[in-house]
Amino acid sequence: MGADDEKEARKAKIRQQLEEQAASGRKKKGFMTPERKKKLRLLLRKKAAEELKKEQELNAAERRKVIEERCGKPRHGADTSEAELKSICKLYYEKIMGIEWSKYDLEKALAMKDLQIYELNFAVNDMRGKFIKPTLKKVSKYENKFAKLQKKAAEFNFRNQLKTVKKKEFSIAEDETAKKPDWALGEKEGKAKTPVAD
Structure with a gap:
């Protein structure tokens, strides 16, 4: 019965404190005071840091295990013979x-899986009526205009419109220059060629 008396005494003390607080106009502080929030945050940070450290250690141990499994334990070749090396x-x-x-093999399997995924997505979009837009090439919008301007400039190019002239029509042949016409020959030559009548 002594324990019951102690509980009753505590309850009476708490009631008295609550009545005093109500009389003085102060409100009871909530359970999560700023100090408690700060302590809780610190504890959560410590716990998260410990979890992260454990996870990193597990990952490192697993990595060492896989490396040992694949490559075997390291061997020192200082005291081994050439045949053993x-x-x-x-x-x-x-x-x-x-x-x-x-x-x-894994790369080829991955490429096949990617291809299958792409084909299935294409088939699903085709069934829904949604078509995949193809990736468009970047094209300069001024490129076509520039090509058209070059064609027009070619039309107005005067060299293209000039008639071609064959050079041989107006050239003088070498045989013709060597042969002189009768009138171009001098009197001496002309007299020598004409017969003299007695």
Whole structure:
């Protein structure tokens, strides 16, 4: 019964404090006071930092495990013979080739999956009536206008409109220049050629 008396005494004390607060006009502070909020934030930050650190450690351990699984444990070649070094190199080479083949297979499988996804999306959009807009090339809007202007300029080009002249029609042949007409020959030459009548 002593415990019941203590509970009653506490309740009476709390009632008395509440009545005093009501009489003085002060309101009771809420449960989440600014100090408690600040402490709660600090605790949450600490907890988040611990969780992040644990997650990073787990990721690092998993990574080490995968590296050891794929590459094996590191070996020191200081005290090994040449034949053992060759066998170690051959082993590593085979592992590297196996990893490269698996990488190639995974890349091809990924490309096939991407292609299937694209085709399925295209089929779904086709069924809905929505068509995928093709990616358009960037074209200068002035390019066509410039080409048209060049065609018009070619029409007005005077060199294109001039008639072509064959140069041989007006050129003097060398044979004609060597042969002189009768009137161009001098008197001496003319007399020599004409017969003299006695």
